[in-house]
Amino acid sequence: MELPQVKQRSSIVLRRLLNQTGLARKKVFAVGFNKTGTSSLHALFESLGRPSYHGNRWRSCDDLALLRAYDCFSDGIPKDLAKLDRLFPGSKFILQVRDLDGWIYSRLAHVERSKKAHTYKGGAHWDATEEAVKAWVRERNAHHLSVLSYFSERPSDLLVVNFIRDEAAATKICGFLGKTGSYRRPEKNMNTRKSRPAEHTAMIGRSIAALGIPERELEYDIYCPSIAGPDARAGFPPDTDVQALFG
Secondary structure, rough: OOOOHHHHHHHHHHHHHHHHOOOOOEEEEOOOOOOOHHHHHHHHHHHOOOOOOOOOOOOOOOOHHHHHHOOOOEEEOOOOOOHHHHOOOOOOOEEOOOHHHHHHHHHHHHHHHHHHHOOOEEEOOOOOOOHHHHHHHHHHHHHHHHHHHHHOHHHHEEEEOOOOOOOHHHHHHHHHHHOOOOOOOOOOOOOOOOOOOOOHHHHHHHHHHOOOOOHHHHHOOOHHHHOOOOOOOOOOOOOOOOOOOOO
């Protein structure tokens, strides 16, 4: 299900006017990492007639004009989640996740493509190296657990969803946003069946071994328990296949 195109465009125009007047205060923030279906999330938001911003300028949480201009935001890890929560009370937050191995492969492929296209603007932690992979895994663990902890007392404000694995993801997101019915999952820039270079497989294997992560945790889409530490919020499951995130 989606809005007809004319109605969709009209709805986006109306929502933008409401944003300009400051009347539209409740936002939708997708606060997961890139390479987790963010382009598809953006397409889903717009199909609902919601002005959506897909890019990194909102991550600082300081550009109030940008934050007020749109309803929905994706493709960025916010610097200050609590600040967004204070600025836009009543907003909804989506933590979109992906199986660890597929996420790493997708990031490595992105880095390699950008290098071949001479558009690479990376650094020590955005490169096709073991050090970068290890940094990504640590950052993913820390961020996901931090978001879960922040919303542990307000589970109705957070949806954790694997947009790539879960065929019902679009319907779940729309239900979370107060929409009824079934919705098709847009598949923008999604190709999970690509062949995986042997050198990337070997690099990931060495990286997780160095971190002390067992291979089975490559399938988990939320976090790796083995590196979460002894106080690892036992109530949070490591994968969305577990029904109750807050128990």
